[in-house]
Amino acid sequence: MSHFDIERPIVKLPEQQPEQQIPDEELVWTDEEQERIEERKSKYPDPKSAIMDLLWMAQEKYGYLPPEAIRLCANTLDMDYARAYGVATFYTQYYKEEKGKFVLDVCTCFSCQMMGGYDILHYLEEKLGIHKGETTDDGMFTVEEVECLGCCGSAPMMQVTNGPYVHNLTKDKVDTLLDDLKDGKMPPFVSVTLPQDEDEMGGNRRSDVEATETYQTPPRSEAVK
Amino acid sequence: MELTNGATKAGDWRNYERVLLPPIRDLHKLEVYENEANGYNRLRDVLENDDWTPESVTNEVKTSNLRGRGGAGFPTGLKWSFMPEPDDRPRYLACNADESEPGTFKDRQIMEYNPHLMFEGILIAGYAMQLDACYVYIRGEYADWIRHMEAQLQKAYDKGYVGDNIMGTDFSMDIVLHKGAGAYICGEETSLMESLEGKRGYPRYKPPFPAQKGLWASPTTINNVETLAHAPLIIENGGEWFANTGAEAHPGPILYGISGHVNRPGVYEYPTGMLITDLIDEVAQGVIDDKGIKAVVPGGCSVPPLRGDGIDGVTMDSESLQEAGSMLGTGGMLILDEDTDMVSYLRRVTHFYQHESCGQCTPCREGTGWLERIVTRIDEGEGNMRDLDLLLDLCDQMEGRTICAFADAAAWPVRNTVKRFREDFEAKCKPSVHPTGADLSAAGATAA
Numbered sequence: 001m002s003h004f005d006i007e008r009p010i011v012k013l014p015e016q017q018p019e020q021q022i023p024d025e026e027l028v029w030t031d032e033e034q035e036r037i038e039e040r041k042s043k044y045p046d047p048k049s050a051i052m053d054l055l056w057m058a059q060e061k062y063g064y065l066p067p068e069a070i071r072l073c074a075n076t077l078d079m080d081y082a083r084a085y086g087v088a089t090f091y092t093q094y095y096k097e098e099k100g101k102f103v104l105d106v107c108t109c110f111s112c113q114m115m116g117g118y119d120i121l122h123y124l125e126e127k128l129g130i131h132k133g134e135t136t137d138d139g140m141f142t143v144e145e146v147e148c149l150g151c152c153g154s155a156p157m158m159q160v161t162n163g164p165y166v167h168n169l170t171k172d173k174v175d176t177l178l179d180d181l182k183d184g185k186m187p188p189f190v191s192v193t194l195p196q197d198e199d200e201m202g203g204n205r206r207s208d209v210e211a212t213e214t215y216q217t218p219p220r221s222e223a224v225k
Numbered sequence: 226m227e228l229t230n231g232a233t234k235a236g237d238w239r240n241y242e243r244v245l246l247p248p249i250r251d252l253h254k255l256e257v258y259e260n261e262a263n264g265y266n267r268l269r270d271v272l273e274n275d276d277w278t279p280e281s282v283t284n285e286v287k288t289s290n291l292r293g294r295g296g297a298g299f300p301t302g303l304k305w306s307f308m309p310e311p312d313d314r315p316r317y318l319a320c321n322a323d324e325s326e327p328g329t330f331k332d333r334q335i336m337e338y339n340p341h342l343m344f345e346g347i348l349i350a351g352y353a354m355q356l357d358a359c360y361v362y363i364r365g366e367y368a369d370w371i372r373h374m375e376a377q378l379q380k381a382y383d384k385g386y387v388g389d390n391i392m393g394t395d396f397s398m399d400i401v402l403h404k405g406a407g408a409y410i411c412g413e414e415t416s417l418m419e420s421l422e423g424k425r426g427y428p429r430y431k432p433p434f435p436a437q438k439g440l441w442a443s444p445t446t447i448n449n450v451e452t453l454a455h456a457p458l459i460i461e462n463g464g465e466w467f468a469n470t471g472a473e474a475h476p477g478p479i480l481y482g483i484s485g486h487v488n489r490p491g492v493y494e495y496p497t498g499m500l501i502t503d504l505i506d507e508v509a510q511g512v513i514d515d516k517g518i519k520a521v522v523p524g525g526c527s528v529p530p531l532r533g534d535g536i537d538g539v540t541m542d543s544e545s546l547q548e549a550g551s552m553l554g555t556g557g558m559l560i561l562d563e564d565t566d567m568v569s570y571l572r573r574v575t576h577f578y579q580h581e582s583c584g585q586c587t588p589c590r591e592g593t594g595w596l597e598r599i600v601t602r603i604d605e606g607e608g609n610m611r612d613l614d615l616l617l618d619l620c621d622q623m624e625g626r627t628i629c630a631f632a633d634a635a636a637w638p639v640r641n642t643v644k645r646f647r648e649d650f651e652a653k654c655k656p657s658v659h660p661t662g663a664d665l666s667a668a669g670a671t672a673a
Contacts, residue, residue, distance in 0.1 A: 043399075043401045044401075044423075044441075045315065045441045046422065048422075048423050049421065049422050050423065051423040052404065052405070052406060052420070052423055053404065055406070056365075056404060056406070083424070086424075086425050087423065087424065087425055090408060090425040091405070091406030091407050091408050091426075092408065093365045093366070093406040094407075108573070109327040109526075109577055110327050110328065110522075110559060110574060110577070111328055111484040111485055111559055113569075114485050114559070114565065114570075115484075115485070115486075147325070147409060147577055147580055147581060148325055148326070148327035148328070148329075148409075148526075149366050150324050150329065150330045150333055150366065151330055151333075152327070152328050152329070152482060152484035152485075152490070152557065153330055153482060153483065153484050153490040153491045154490075155484060155490075162365065162366070162368055163368055163369070164369060165369070189369045191337065192491075194334065194338070194491060194493075195489055195492075195493060196243065196246075196248070196493060196494065197246075197248060201250065205248070205249070205250050205251065205252060205338060206251060206337075206338070207251050208251070208254075214491075215489070215491035216490070217486070217487065217488065217513055
């Protein structure tokens with residue numbers, strides 16, 4: 001079975017004249033957002049440099065970035081739409097199309113690959129009945145295969161909608177995660193304990209986090225070659 | 226270099242006491258950092274003690290022989306001294322917290338467990354180079370840690386450690402956290418600057434070098450998180466201390482990220498120059514199920530993998546690894562056990578580069594795609610023996626022919642995996658057939 005779909009384009013180009021998804025009256029910033037924009041603009045010598053922050057804000061507001069949302073960001077910073085569009089399409093974390101309520105980014109980069117990242121990805125695909133890159137019919141879940149998320153010691157792992165990391169995945173853990181998400185419960189922030197801290201301090205050094213985990217390798221039955 | 230009896234350049238590493246991540250509960254909190262870790266006193270010393278001038282701080286870092294921990298291993302003191310004399314332009318530091326090299330997960334530990342050490346390092350670097358602001362470029366995936374750092378940075382601002390007239394002196398410096406949005410290439414220094422300026426992350430031509438014309442055309446230095454976190458320790462303990470820790474050619478404490486088929490993966494702080502075998506057998510408690518080692522990737526996905534039978538006596542420093550045919554890179558080690566299929570490993574690695582190439586230069590944009598397609602072809606049993614040479618030829622066409630080092634980083638693992646694990650690849654290729662129909666793989670089929 002092929003792990004990779006190299007035929008699929010990396011960036012889906014919009015149609016020639018995409019229909020506007022967000023009505024004009026919603027394409028405005030609230031006062032609070034306006035304040036945040038001014039604050040971010042003031043951090044850079046060139047206010048246009050705040051475009052990445054604005055795109056993040058727009059994505060949080062609308063869920064994804066249709067052309068009109070990108071245009072709003074561009075207009076706010078008085079820059080060309082083409083330039084803002086160029087930025088939005090360069091970075092993979094900006095969603096150019098509508099996604100599910102929860103986006104499950106499964107890391108399969110080499111450490112995760114070795115520890116069973118593809119097992120997890122295929123299990124999710126099978127369980128949700130979709131391929132990677134697709135969204136379930138009820139609009140709840142999108143499954144994606146992503147590059148290294150910088151958590152190689154607790155592989156395999158995934159990230160939920162550009163937010164919390166879920167470490168040391170097993171099939172059971174995926175089941176629990178999906179059930180929790182269906183109940184609207186996002187996974188908590190998990191602090192992964194350093195092995196030397198375990199030895200020298202008897203556990204995680206942070207007292208202000210609820211959830212901690214250790215770096216571990218998955219049970220052999222879970223791992224794949 | 227002959228090393229016997231487990232003696233390493235790292236010295237008595239079993240009794241090593243951590244300095245980057247010392248075992249102090251809640252060290253990330255400002256008051257704990259101040260009270261228990263001598264926090265911000267190194268900065269105070271640098272600012273208030275007349276013995277410290279920008280030159281002497283830079284010289285101390287030069288004495289320490291600190292080499293960048295982001296992958297390239299460039300001497301940090303030398304990099305700092307490249308900054309031109311102050312003129313009417315603002316001067317910047319860009320702190321590279323993009324950490325997206327596969328196999329690397331060490332900088333996040335500093336950001337989570339000891340963020341103030343990093344801020345203090347930034348400010349000391351800022352004093353040494355007389356800078357106006359530092360932009361910390363953090364990858365967008367680290368959203369939780371960005372929030373964590375924002376909160377800690379605000380506390381440092383409130384306390385007067387960052388901002389205008391730090392500690393009542395005439396030194397002022399701002400620190401700004403910038404959230405990326407998922408692009409491996411933005412860990413490349415010029416691409417990082419483009420991204421900070423709010424553009425597509427296309428690397429720039431050098432020259433002009435960042436010290437001449439960097440962020441917003443002003444003098445800029447780019448340093449990795451771990452590199453900057455060393456600065457307060459060097460000021461406190463002296464450059465000599467640092468230079469005498471670990472391997473001589475690449476000294477200091479370092480964070481090793483160990484992942485893959487080992488019993489106890491994770492980030493470990495030890496001096497440089499550790500034997501790879503010690504790191505695997507003792508620190509990471511051996512390979513899962515006591516299997517043999519097929520390969521070790523010593524410094525992130527871009528460095529050439531070493532054969533498992535060639536790691537005896539190799540130590541984790543630039544000198545020894547170069548001799549062994551690899552590089553220290555980021556110190557993110559991946560251990561692969563004897564059952565690993567190196568073709569499938571390389572297939573994933575080439576996929577990574579194909580996905581992450583920014584597309585600016587043709588040899589890289591097209592080359593990474595071809596690499597992936599050829600390796601995929603071999604992996605699926607459709608490859609020919611000559612594909613192996615085609616891969617090596619393709620690497621020749623990519624290396625050194627692009628603006629940044631991405632194409633080289635994509636070519637090195639391919640070239641060396643094919644060379645060092647050729648038997649894995651040949652086993653998956655179709656047998657070579659001579660135009661006359663003779664089977665060339667049969668014994669004695671030479672120059673018929």
